[in-house]
Amino acid sequence: MPRLLLGPALRHVGETTAVIWVQTDRAARVEVLGCTADTFEVAGHHYALVQVTGLEPDSRIPYQVHVDGEQVWPPAVSPFPASVIPTRGPRSAGRHRILFGSCRYVKLSDRKAAAKYGIDALDAYAARMVRRPPEEWPDALLLLGDQVYADELTPATRRRIAGRRDEHPEWPDDEIVDYDEYVGLYCDSWADPEIRWIMSTVPTAMIFDDHDVRDDWNTSATWRAQMADKPWWRDRIRSALASYWVYQHLGNLSPDELAADPDWRKVSEAGGDTWPLLAELADRADTEVDGAKGVRFSFRWDLGRSRFIMIDSRNGRILENGRHLMLGESEFRWVEDQALAPGEVDHLMFGTSVPWLLPHAIGDLQTVNEAAAARPGRRGKLAEQIRQAFDLEHWPAFRESFDRLGRLIGRVAAGPDGSPPPATISVLSGDVHHSYAARARLRDAPLCDDGATRIHQLTCSPVHNHVEWFVKVGFRLGWARATARFARRWAARAGAPEPDVSWDKLGGPLFGNLIATLLVEDRHAEVLFEEPRSAASLHELARYELSPR
Numbered sequence: 001m002p003r004l005l006l007g008p009a010l011r012h013v014g015e016t017t018a019v020i021w022v023q024t025d026r027a028a029r030v031e032v033l034g035c036t037a038d039t040f041e042v043a044g045h046h047y048a049l050v051q052v053t054g055l056e057p058d059s060r061i062p063y064q065v066h067v068d069g070e071q072v073w074p075p076a077v078s079p080f081p082a083s084v085i086p087t088r089g090p091r092s093a094g095r096h097r098i099l100f101g102s103c104r105y106v107k108l109s110d111r112k113a114a115a116k117y118g119i120d121a122l123d124a125y126a127a128r129m130v131r132r133p134p135e136e137w138p139d140a141l142l143l144l145g146d147q148v149y150a151d152e153l154t155p156a157t158r159r160r161i162a163g164r165r166d167e168h169p170e171w172p173d174d175e176i177v178d179y180d181e182y183v184g185l186y187c188d189s190w191a192d193p194e195i196r197w198i199m200s201t202v203p204t205a206m207i208f209d210d211h212d213v214r215d216d217w218n219t220s221a222t223w224r225a226q227m228a229d230k231p232w233w234r235d236r237i238r239s240a241l242a243s244y245w246v247y248q249h250l251g252n253l254s255p256d257e258l259a260a261d262p263d264w265r266k267v268s269e270a271g272g273d274t275w276p277l278l279a280e281l282a283d284r285a286d287t288e289v290d291g292a293k294g295v296r297f298s299f300r301w302d303l304g305r306s307r308f309i310m311i312d313s314r315n316g317r318i319l320e321n322g323r324h325l326m327l328g329e330s331e332f333r334w335v336e337d338q339a340l341a342p343g344e345v346d347h348l349m350f351g352t353s354v355p356w357l358l359p360h361a362i363g364d365l366q367t368v369n370e371a372a373a374a375r376p377g378r379r380g381k382l383a384e385q386i387r388q389a390f391d392l393e394h395w396p397a398f399r400e401s402f403d404r405l406g407r408l409i410g411r412v413a414a415g416p417d418g419s420p421p422p423a424t425i426s427v428l429s430g431d432v433h434h435s436y437a438a439r440a441r442l443r444d445a446p447l448c449d450d451g452a453t454r455i456h457q458l459t460c461s462p463v464h465n466h467v468e469w470f471v472k473v474g475f476r477l478g479w480a481r482a483t484a485r486f487a488r489r490w491a492a493r494a495g496a497p498e499p500d501v502s503w504d505k506l507g508g509p510l511f512g513n514l515i516a517t518l519l520v521e522d523r524h525a526e527v528l529f530e531e532p533r534s535a536a537s538l539h540e541l542a543r544y545e546l547s548p549r
Helices: 111-117 121-129 155-164 179-190 193-201 221-228 233-252 255-260 262-270 275-286 329-340 360-373 377-389 399-413 469-479 481-493
Strands: 004-013 018-024 029-032 035-038 040-042 045-052 060-062 065-067 070-073 084-086 095-101 140-143 204-206 299-303 306-311 347-352 424-429 435-442 454-459 501-510 515-521 524-534 537-547
Touching (some): 004 070, 004 084, 004 179, 004 233, 018 065, 029 045, 045 179, 045 233, 045 255, 095 306, 121 193, 121 515, 121 524, 121 537, 140 306, 155 179, 179 233, 204 233, 221 233, 233 275, 262 275, 360 377, 360 469, 399 424, 399 435, 424 515, 424 524, 424 537, 435 537, 454 524, 469 481, 469 501, 501 524, 501 537
Parallel strands (some): 095 140, 140 204, 347 424, 424 454
Antiparallel strands (some): 004 018, 029 035, 095 515, 299 306, 435 454, 515 524
């Protein structure tokens, strides 16, 4: 009997369509609700992307998965409700429950290690969902980076790769390198029963961050040059980007976008092992040509009258020839076009793995460090070392891009082309191992009244990870008003211009494993942060209103 190794993962969902991703143990035909897809092969592994069409809008449609005619999902015995496809539609256009977070380390079997990392907040959320009516389930799950950790290995992963030294003596002992090893990471993370079920029934969007590839990935041109000198790096970056494309990126696309994607067409029509095609794709995605990357990983989802734009703030970086940009010109223009596109939008959300607005002192430090690292000589080298050692590579460390995103948000808040502006614009992020909500105001913008757009930075990190005590101390100091005033004066003396945006913390910093929910109803919005109290329960830690009723 054919086996379902991973999935089904419910990915992009529209009013009448859905995309469902699976991994099988062999080449096969996969069927969901009468729609079929043949698997494609990558380095001996088999996947299918089933594009389900003809669905009823505003419905919750139970589904099964068949492989070569045999039902493989749901399991014959399961503690979970039936997996469903919740289609979009006019009745639900103004009301959404959007779950988000980042930095989810895999669950560990060793008791001591498991105690160190605590309870997985997403796992606990899924377990709680089982006891709640479907009307209270999320409409979308946004995973904002670090779904797998390629450079922080579990004991099980270390045992899996222990025998490769004879064949590859140049490969590091404490990091994965090839595609098979990435497959092992995804299997460890996504095979967890609660995670597998929630991903089968909640439409899930994803983006990578550095640990999906390697700590500090694309932090600077110097970092890229250092990595390029390592004999195993080309294998690593190919495996990382190819596996990301297969496991994470494909499902972010709608059926129309898949049909228009030349890489997907090549892979789905190729037959046989498509690894050479994906190795070429990964090379193209990694290489900068004329200030651009050869693959765009940013994408857009429409959720009724809410719009979500995921920004690839890792691979999209442009760092060669003295440039220092979060995104190249063509990709940033694409983001601007999506944000300013016509349509009734009550709530605009940007997703970016790294925050736009940080604790004030840390943001100023990153801007000063960016200028210092660009200098020649010892001072520049020292600044680069500090940049890498302390992870000074968020939006304020890419100041040109930071300012451009602020200008874009200002244009949307002013009402593009005379259309009504959204009630809220939120930047959803993770990465920084603490959670917070901050309200922003653009310079020269009108004071907030009942009709003004509210702008926020909403950060949730980690979902499941360990936060060292000194990290907590550093972020508390970073948010302190006295530290912020001192840092701003110091940054001004160092030549860093004052940002065109100011922001105040609504709440935080919150530490520990958390999951966040953005709740929108017509033009009202609020954000909720919850922490797990047990494997199947969560406690409301904080709730902040983002726009008035």
